[in-house]
Amino acid sequence: MYKCSLERMSDKIKTFSKFGDAGHGGITRYSLSPAAHQARQEFVKRMEAIGAKIECDDVACMYATIEGSDPNAKRIVMGSHCDSVKNGGNYDGIEGVMTGMEVLETVVAENIPHKHPLTAMIWTNEEGSLYPPAMMVSGIICYDYLPDYLKPNFVYENMMKSTPMDESEFATFGDALAATKFKGSKENRISPEKYCAMFETHLEQGPILEDAGNEVGAVQLVMGMFNYRVRFHGFTAHAGTFPMAKRHDALYAASAFLCEMHKRFDELNATMSQEFVYTTGEIYVHPCIHTCIPDEAEFSLDVRHPEPEVLDKAMAILKELAAKDWCQCTCDIEEQWKRDAVPFDKRLVGFVEESMEELGLKWQKILSGAGHDAQFCAYMIPTTMIFSRTKDGLSHCEPEHVSDEDCTAAASATLNAVLKCDASDEF
Amino acid sequence: MYKCSLERMSDKIKTFSKFGDAGHGGITRYSLSPAAHQARQEFVKRMEAIGAKIECDDVACMYATIEGSDPNAKRIVMGSHCDSVKNGGNYDGIEGVMTGMEVLETVVAENIPHKHPLTAMIWTNEEGSLYPPAMMVSGIICYDYLPDYLKPNFVYENMMKSTPMDESEFATFGDALAATKFKGSKENRISPEKYCAMFETHLEQGPILEDAGNEVGAVQLVMGMFNYRVRFHGFTAHAGTFPMAKRHDALYAASAFLCEMHKRFDELNATMSQEFVYTTGEIYVHPCIHTCIPDEAEFSLDVRHPEPEVLDKAMAILKELAAKDWCQCTCDIEEQWKRDAVPFDKRLVGFVEESMEELGLKWQKILSGAGHDAQFCAYMIPTTMIFSRTKDGLSHCEPEHVSDEDCTAAASATLNAVLKCDASDEF
Numbered sequence A, B: 001m002y003k004c005s006l007e008r009m010s011d012k013i014k015t016f017s018k019f020g021d022a023g024h025g026g027i028t029r030y031s032l033s034p035a036a037h038q039a040r041q042e043f044v045k046r047m048e049a050i051g052a053k054i055e056c057d058d059v060a061c062m063y064a065t066i067e068g069s070d071p072n073a074k075r076i077v078m079g080s081h082c083d084s085v086k087n088g089g090n091y092d093g094i095e096g097v098m099t100g101m102e103v104l105e106t107v108v109a110e111n112i113p114h115k116h117p118l119t120a121m122i123w124t125n126e127e128g129s130l131y132p133p134a135m136m137v138s139g140i141i142c143y144d145y146l147p148d149y150l151k152p153n154f155v156y157e158n159m160m161k162s163t164p165m166d167e168s169e170f171a172t173f174g175d176a177l178a179a180t181k182f183k184g185s186k187e188n189r190i191s192p193e194k195y196c197a198m199f200e201t202h203l204e205q206g207p208i209l210e211d212a213g214n215e216v217g218a219v220q221l222v223m224g225m226f227n228y229r230v231r232f233h234g235f236t237a238h239a240g241t242f243p244m245a246k247r248h249d250a251l252y253a254a255s256a257f258l259c260e261m262h263k264r265f266d267e268l269n270a271t272m273s274q275e276f277v278y279t280t281g282e283i284y285v286h287p288c289i290h291t292c293i294p295d296e297a298e299f300s301l302d303v304r305h306p307e308p309e310v311l312d313k314a315m316a317i318l319k320e321l322a323a324k325d326w327c328q329c330t331c332d333i334e335e336q337w338k339r340d341a342v343p344f345d346k347r348l349v350g351f352v353e354e355s356m357e358e359l360g361l362k363w364q365k366i367l368s369g370a371g372h373d374a375q376f377c378a379y380m381i382p383t384t385m386i387f388s389r390t391k392d393g394l395s396h397c398e399p400e401h402v403s404d405e406d407c408t409a410a411a412s413a414t415l416n417a418v419l420k421c422d423a424s425d426e427f
Helices: A006-016 A034-049 A094-109 A136-141 A156-160 A173-179 A208-212 A250-269 A308-322 A346-358 A373-377 A404-423 B006-016 B034-049 B094-109 B136-141 B156-160 B173-179 B208-212 B250-269 B308-322 B346-358 B373-377 B404-423
Strands: A053-056 A062-066 A075-081 A118-123 A195-203 A216-222 A224-233 A277-279 A283-286 A296-305 A330-339 A363-368 A383-388 B053-056 B062-066 B075-081 B118-123 B195-203 B216-222 B224-233 B277-279 B283-286 B296-305 B330-339 B363-368 B383-388
Touching: A006 A034, A006 A094, A006 A404, A034 A053, A034 A062, A034 A094, A034 A118, A062 A094, A075 A094, A075 A373, A075 A404, A094 A118, A094 A195, A094 A404, A136 A156, A136 A373, A156 A173, A195 A346, A195 A373, A195 A404, A208 A216, A208 A363, A216 A346, A216 A404, A224 A250, A224 A308, A250 A283, A250 A296, A250 A308, A250 B250, A283 B283, A296 A308, A308 A330, A346 A363, A346 A383, A346 A404, A363 A383, A373 A383, A383 A404, B006 B034, B006 B094, B006 B404, B034 B053, B034 B062, B034 B094, B034 B118, B062 B094, B075 B094, B075 B373, B075 B404, B094 B118, B094 B195, B094 B404, B136 B156, B136 B373, B156 B173, B195 B346, B195 B373, B195 B404, B208 B216, B208 B363, B216 B346, B216 B404, B224 B250, B224 B308, B250 B283, B250 B296, B250 B308, B296 B308, B308 B330, B346 B363, B346 B383, B346 B404, B363 B383, B373 B383, B383 B404
Parallel strands: A075 A118, A075 A195, A195 A383, A216 A363, B075 B118, B075 B195, B195 B383, B216 B363
Antiparallel strands: A053 A062, A062 A118, A216 A383, A224 A296, A224 A330, A277 A296, A283 A296, B053 B062, B062 B118, B216 B383, B224 B296, B224 B330, B277 B296, B283 B296
16 A cells, blocks of 8 residues: 655645735635736646646646656546635645645655556636636536536536626636636636546544544545525514504514424434434525514525435425415525535445555545536546544534544545556446 | 695605606705705705895705794794705605695785794705704704713714714705705704794605505604614634534624514504504624524614603613623623603694694694604793505605695694794794
8 A cells, every 4th residue: 555645735735824824824816816826826836846647638637747657548637626715724624626636746755666647637616706606617617528517517618607606807717717817728727538547535523434433435425415595574564653463573473483393304314324414504584674574584595415315305495395384474495506416426436445445544434515527527427525523513604623643644645546446447 | 724836846846856866766865966956956946936035054954934913023933954865755845845836825814913024944954964963953053951871972063073974065054055046044053042933844754644544643752762773793704614613603692682672662562552663774794694503683673662661661671682692702782872751842742633633634643753854843942743554555765655735734723832932922
């Protein structure tokens, strides 16, 4: 078994954490921003130092490749993203980019034989923090392979017009793309013709590995999910002048619904070995004035589970509740999106599990509740993911942390899984 | 008994509804805006037409006065405001201004004898829609007479710096004031030296008169109230990656609290003859992203009742609930403001009740749940209010409606109450 270098990985973590450093432990590194360009430049510098060939595609994804011994073999790629959410942490995305770099550096430093060309990759604009949606560029690149219900969300021309959610020097994603020096040609895109496997290494973003005392996880699939808006309609009146019994208070209705939904969902979860997770992250009321009874209230509902049958059961509860009267308000629900679970390539998952076991790592099988570029890529070429232990399960925030040791362990697992893939006749 | 003119009142309603007409039944007429200037100009035109003397004070309140037979008598004033909320209705505020005008027009047209000078008045910036706070100018004018706990909210210098909540051509209320041609001198302010009584006629803004089949209400007092922010603190994590049992979801906490508070408040209300009204009009969560568990949630709570003991009981419930754990989140509460009930002058209330009875109107005693300039004025000079029936109890919205007949009935009640005040030895 080969191992990656803790020292080299630590140096990368320290270096990349400077690009977009927000001054209190985390970073803000929007896609194609000056901070992201610093990270990309560092990627080029370090990959050129080991003799890798740098390529960019037309949506600014970057590829650093070292050749293999078989001139006919397709590339094996390790990739993730270098952009972050606003006030995000030092690991989400960039850990997978650093892993790809570390694997290549280890292969070169230790002169590890391999047939396939090996590529470290940066996926552009995964977070979609500045230019929505999330996973925009993997959606563009994998477009032809996506199921039909996902396609409308990633039409190239529309994505180019995506406008920033925050201040940006560019009016659209297309403008930012036109201005970057990392825009290359479409032929360089990751594709089934040139690539045979994709590995994405990422922090877990949850507490499951930590709670179980495990360092790494072999990801089996990305959970399916549905996302709804749940809306309540009452009428507004003056806070001081309207008797309680006559009120049709949309916020009271939303709160009562939300509590009943928790009760019903928790009852359903109690009957299952693998719980579904559900989240009401947004809420809005109208007119949102302290002296007015709200006439409209709306919250978001996000539900995730690997099995469609379980999502269907949760949906049935949602629809049953929505048909009721809530504090004299009506309720309607609207689907925002819904997507099936995405299973990863069983052979690649097997290589990852064998590597973790053989390295003597504390590991487990795990599911991904979050979305990743790997999930779109899985529709196009064999793909899998490796998770690393996340301190307190926190991510998308500045305290997000993975120890240098755990990053290195995940990189070693990735390296050996890639080498097993390289050695396999099936790839 | 004297009666006001339905025809003349209808004409005023029709005319004033044009100033700030939003095109779908209501108006937006911010204080000191061009639309408000049109209304003020119409006030001048109509009051000059009956020979009233027009004065403006330093905060742009306007006074139209006809002399009485006793040169030593103080003025009796009827006033309200001509500004509206955004997309408000055609009655809130302006009904009381039109009432003052109609009373003066009736007195002049019918040559009704009276000792006291009679004044129709426009209070500036009651709604505070553009320049907060509400009742800003009555707060300024009555400042010296306000209880200490209200004073800090109405410091003149600070009010002049009040900045617009919406687009405005002026940077501060002081700038808007400096630019208006209706700014006059401070000596013209309503004061106990020159004025002996204030009547404010206003739509009820609630459904109580309508439900009881009454046309008008004799307002006894403005309810006391407290306004709190109720905040919940959990922590955020990713919607897809964090197990349900480990979540500290601030929105779930806020919803559970809100439902329990409704239950406890309703139980308390069931024991009382006069219910308290309570409203949670605003809610915010952080980070308010559909894929993030909210770490912070906050809602507003507004509670109103005439008796301090009842407000104390509601407050005790609030504090008891805030001390509990809510879905693994902590709760804290913060007082925004609190004010005592303001009883109106019993003699003036009596004049209003007698007038309503003698006019054969369908009337009742009623409380004001909303705040009005009359409530600050009551600290300075004897004051009372007359309410008129409000269609469906709606106000602060475009469907807000009072029939021409009900406006005229309320004006007649005001006229006769003013004449009783005029005839009384006590004023």
